[in-house]
Amino acid sequence: MARRREWTRESLAAGVRAGDKLALARAITLVENSDPLAYEVVADLYPETGSAYVVGITGPPGVGKSSLISALIRHLRERGTTLGIISVDPSSPFSQGALLGDRIRLSDHFLDPGVFIRSMGTRGHLGGLAESTLQAILVLDAAGKDFVFVETVGTGQSEVEVMGVADTVLLVLMPGSGDSIQALKAGIMEIPDVIAINKSDHPAAKTMLNEVRSILALDHERDWKPPILLTEAVRGDGVAELWAKVEEHHAHLDEGGQLAERRRKNVAREVFAVASARAKTHLQQAVEGDPELQRVLDEVQRRELDPLSAVREIMEKVFHLGDRNSTDSR
Numbered sequence: 001m002a003r004r005r006e007w008t009r010e011s012l013a014a015g016v017r018a019g020d021k022l023a024l025a026r027a028i029t030l031v032e033n034s035d036p037l038a039y040e041v042v043a044d045l046y047p048e049t050g051s052a053y054v055v056g057i058t059g060p061p062g063v064g065k066s067s068l069i070s071a072l073i074r075h076l077r078e079r080g081t082t083l084g085i086i087s088v089d090p091s092s093p094f095s096q097g098a099l100l101g102d103r104i105r106l107s108d109h110f111l112d113p114g115v116f117i118r119s120m121g122t123r124g125h126l127g128g129l130a131e132s133t134l135q136a137i138l139v140l141d142a143a144g145k146d147f148v149f150v151e152t153v154g155t156g157q158s159e160v161e162v163m164g165v166a167d168t169v170l171l172v173l174m175p176g177s178g179d180s181i182q183a184l185k186a187g188i189m190e191i192p193d194v195i196a197i198n199k200s201d202h203p204a205a206k207t208m209l210n211e212v213r214s215i216l217a218l219d220h221e222r223d224w225k226p227p228i229l230l231t232e233a234v235r236g237d238g239v240a241e242l243w244a245k246v247e248e249h250h251a252h253l254d255e256g257g258q259l260a261e262r263r264r265k266n267v268a269r270e271v272f273a274v275a276s277a278r279a280k281t282h283l284q285q286a287v288e289g290d291p292e293l294q295r296v297l298d299e300v301q302r303r304e305l306d307p308l309s310a311v312r313e314i315m316e317k318v319f320h321l322g323d324r325n326s327t328d329s330r
């Protein structure tokens, strides 16, 4: 390893712009650590972002998201397209230590200058996962990547937030992903833009395809009908067809002027989500470290103070806010 380089705000921003892998790695590490230098660099780069197309790839663990991404990388690299990949999957093979044993030669991608892959842990993000993912996407965007892929395990709230920044959301399922089917049916899971039923070599793949198709058929209101494709990520079957559908969705958004609108909404929601997450952290820390606020909570427990009066006291003390949510202002 080379001696660790000292990056400045200027040199790091310049390195990111040039797509230098060391600079990208450093910038994203700083983002993960909520380092002030990361904020400065992203602030400098932000006006230059917006040209990367962001594809969110979500779905239950083990369905083949990472394998599919790898197959898509191969497909796209043949055409010279450049890519940034952020994997927010604790079991991701996209960390250099975990490449062995996989039939897909992910290591090839690490040597390719047109691809930057980064795995981000789901824990230990001071500023929250949504925040660091958003910043990391901006870094890769500023580096001039044509596409940024974000892989998340589709289970929790943070993943929903992470998917909120994607231009196209690709849901990956496999035969046997019954929970996801139920979640789609019940409306718990948002309808994605494109669905891949991976592991099409599995005998139940067709059944799964029909099941998903029948659920989506109930939804008549969308102007974009999410296409459902069978893929076999390991062999690359259906991958070109899958990508064609992502591009079709992109074109669909472009045509109607919907891409700009979707991005505007996404950014607004993301800014709000990050602000909320910070407010929550601030509140928790304030209550933990303040004996007076602890006393307020104790009083509620002893039924000496009602819960909403406690809320009011806490909000006043921590945020210097009155009772804004009170209905009596109407």
Ligand SMILES: Nc1nc2c(ncn2[C@@H]2O[C@H](COP(=O)(O)OP(=O)(O)O)[C@@H](O)[C@H]2O)c(=O)[nH]1
Residues within 6 Å of the ligand: 059, 060, 061, 062, 063, 064, 065, 066, 067, 068, 089, 091, 093, 103, 198, 199, 200, 201, 231, 232, 233, 234, 235
């Ligand atoms: N049979 C079969 N196995 C697959 C396919 N795609 C991925 N796998 C395997 O499924 C396992 C999980 O894949 P991975 O890409 O890590 O899934 P992820 O957790 O969704 O990212 C690995 O052992 C892959 O080799 C496929 O299309 N067919």
Ligand SMILES: [Mg+2]
Residues within 6 Å of the ligand: 065, 066, 067, 089, 091, 092, 093, 151
């Ligand atoms: Mg994965």
